[in-house]
Amino acid sequence: MPTDPLSQLLDTLDFSWRRMPATRHTITNIQWRADACDAGSILFFQRFDDGRSDDELYRRYLADGAFSVLVVNRPLDCFEHLADTAIYVTRPDDWPRVVGQFCDLCYPLETHRLRFIGVTGTNGKTTTVKYLESILVAHGQRVLSIGTLGLFRNGERLAETGFTSPPQIELRRLLHAQQDRCDVVVMEISSHALDQGRADGIPLQNAGWTNFTQDHLDYHHDESSYFRAKARILDLIQDDGQLYCSSPAVARQLREAGLSRVPVAVLAPATLEADAIAAKPFLALEHNRRNYALATALADGVLGPGARADWRHLSPVDGRFDCRTIGNRTIVVDFAHTPDALETILTAIRDGFPQARILTLFGCGGDRDHGKRPLMGAAVARHSDHCIVTSDNPRTEAPERIIADILTGMPTDGVEVIVERPQAVAHLFDWLAERPTDDVWVALIAGKGHERYLDRNGHKEYYSDQDEVERNLQRLGWAG
Numbered sequence: 167m168p169t170d171p172l173s174q175l176l177d178t179l180d181f182s183w184r185r186m187p188a189t190r191h192t193i194t195n196i197q198w199r200a201d202a203c204d205a206g207s208i209l210f211f212q213r214f215d216d217g218r219s220d221d222e223l224y225r226r227y228l229a230d231g232a233f234s235v236l237v238v239n240r241p242l243d244c245f246e247h248l249a250d251t252a253i254y255v256t257r258p259d260d261w262p263r264v265v266g267q268f269c270d271l272c273y274p275l276e277t278h279r280l281r282f283i284g285v286t287g288t289n290g291k292t293t294t295v296k297y298l299e300s301i302l303v304a305h306g307q308r309v310l311s312i313g314t315l316g317l318f319r320n321g322e323r324l325a326e327t328g329f330t331s332p333p334q335i336e337l338r339r340l341l342h343a344q345q346d347r348c349d350v351v352v353m354e355i356s357s358h359a360l361d362q363g364r365a366d367g368i369p370l371q372n373a374g375w376t377n378f379t380q381d382h383l384d385y386h387h388d389e390s391s392y393f394r395a396k397a398r399i400l401d402l403i404q405d406d407g408q409l410y411c412s413s414p415a416v417a418r419q420l421r422e423a424g425l426s427r428v429p430v431a432v433l434a435p436a437t438l439e440a441d442a443i444a445a446k447p448f449l450a451l452e453h454n455r456r457n458y459a460l461a462t463a464l465a466d467g468v469l470g471p472g473a474r475a476d477w478r479h480l481s482p483v484d485g486r487f488d489c490r491t492i493g494n495r496t497i498v499v500d501f502a503h504t505p506d507a508l509e510t511i512l513t514a515i516r517d518g519f520p521q522a523r524i525l526t527l528f529g530c531g532g533d534r535d536h537g538k539r540p541l542m543g544a545a546v547a548r549h550s551d552h553c554i555v556t557s558d559n560p561r562t563e564a565p566e567r568i569i570a571d572i573l574t575g576m577p578t579d580g581v582e583v584i585v586e587r588p589q590a591v592a593h594l595f596d597w598l599a600e601r602p603t604d605d606v607w608v609a610l611i612a613g614k615g616h617e618r619y620l621d622r623n624g625h626k627e628y629y630s631d632q633d634e635v636e637r638n639l640q641r642l643g644w645a646g
Contacts (some may be wrong), residue, residue: 262363501615
């Protein structure tokens with residue numbers, strides 16, 4: 167009979183199938199990555215419907231792992247290759263709960279003391295979380311934030327995680343390690359995370375939902391499944407909590423589907439005086455005022471309602487409407503990488519720069535939802551006077567194929583194709599330099615934002631739109 171607590175927990179849980187080896191090892195740790203395992207590890211491996219075969223997954227992730235116990239969410243064809251490994255298969259819907267029990271044992275959380283706030287939505291999660299973090303820190307709260315930009319404590323970056331929402335075990339490890347140094351945890355929670363139960367067991371005081379538009383259909387397959395995944399955030403909100411929503415359409419869809427388990431409050435964009443807009447130009451964009459309204463409502467849940475000039479504490483978010491202005495040229499770097507995000511930021515540029523013409527450089531990621539490619543092209547073409555289509559994280563696809571899909575949504579006039587992104591950015595600057603100096607132009611470089619890499623052929627090589635902007639400003643003598 168094993169005496170270590172992890173083995174004892176394995177023995178007490180009700181799995182749908184299990185296989186014990188002749189020799190049982192003492193279990194000392196839990197892992198979600200095979201390359202982090204040792205002989206005392208339980209590896210929790212979650213299988214998705216991603217088109218890959220069990221044999222491919224075995225060769226890529228399991229064959230060389232040093233774990234002695236494997237816990238999976240469904241049977242795999244490769245079990246016969248793991249003869250000396252204890253194997254446990256959870257019931258279909260039990261995965262988050264089972265993993266959570268092991269996390270409770272290894273990484274317990276002081277949920278009675280900490281306040282947790284989650285933000286979901288297709289676009290705007292990062293901006294809303296960073297605004298909320300800034301507001302709470304300015305009022306003396308110790309804040310841990312987790313999202314696309316990494317792990318932060320009181321606004322200072324601690325680590326990159328590589329995820330919008332880290333996997334369940336990694337999330338619990340991070341929270342456990344930092345819980346004595348924070349009072350409030352503010353988290354981006356993606357649809358993948360909600361579908362996979364990564365945030366299960368995290369009791370949200372309140373939550374925010376920014377918007378909902380087409381994205382991630384490569385994973386969710388259809389918009390209905392994508393919406394239902396997002397709606398699972400309501401299951402994480404405590405009974406006395408509330409969901410704040412920037413989108414009336416989302417609130418209506420929740421209500422019509424009978425998914426409004428807690429009250430849902432719809433927020434209008436924040437109204438700000440001219441001095442606030444002058445001090446914080448990024449708040450001239452309506453979608454940022456929506457994000458700000460959401461952040462202040464969530465802050466009220468911690469600080470209490472009151473008249474506060476919270477906008478004073480905000481700063482531009484890395485890679486979100488990151489601007490450089492040189493004479494009549496304004497260069498904008500932004501993370502917009504969905505049809506709605508492009509539509510939103512280009513509309514905001516039209517409204518904010520009514521005298522300007524717009525040049526847009528963008529691409530679309532590979533190995534993802536193919537259906538959004540022509541929609542992105544159409545959105546850019548509607549609002550731009552000139553377009554440059556280029557590469558953006560092609561992953562395992564040929565960039566030329568992705569670009570061809572984008573071009574089906576665009577007219578032939580006023581569109582250039584330059585596959586390599588650094589050359590495309592350099593061409594953007596040369597093209598602007600050739601325009602008459604009294605012409606007013608805004609150039610949007612969309613898709614990468616804060617990201618510092620290009621992902622292609624299984625490798626992430628260093629790349630930054632922000633660096634390329636600075637390099638070309640220096641090259642043309644435009645840098646002040």
